[in-house]
Amino acid sequence: MKTYLQVHDLWNVVENDTEPPPLRANPTIAQIRQHSEKCSNKHKAMACLQNGVSDVIFTQIMACESPKQAWEKLKEEFMGSDKTRQQQLINLRRDFENLIMKKFETIKQYLDRIMATINSIKLLGEDLSKSRVIVKVITTLPEKFE
Incomplete structure (x- = not known):
């Protein structure tokens, strides 16, 4: 799963769990697109995590607010404390x-x-x-x- 997220350049989103900084005043169209893409990475990472597990495991991570939180829950489930x-x-x-x-x-x-x-x-x-x-x-x- 980690490798899959790395291939899609989403591992940093899971690892760091940070929000992109807000847009500055009068952004260009390219800056708006880039900001929008960075914002959607959190959702993409969460979708990858949710789609990569069975239905039984999905029910355990579906309430998680962030990919990092879901990853920690998966880590605890499969690797233990x-x-x-x-x-x-x-x-x-x-x-x-x-x-x-x-x-x-x-x-x-x-x-x-x-x-x-x-x-x-x-x-x-x-x-x-x-x-x-x-x-x-x-x-x-x-x-x-x-």
């Missing part, structure tokens, strides 16, 4: 640290499990360095791969 996300992050870090290759697992299967955990961590806003991932893989491979 900050406290919930922190707990999920702690659990995923622990899972990452405890990952080891199983005896009858292929390297591809093991890397898929590692990448799934890493992607979940990234979705919660933390990034693991490539070197840390490489060290993890190398140190947890069975001896037969040395």
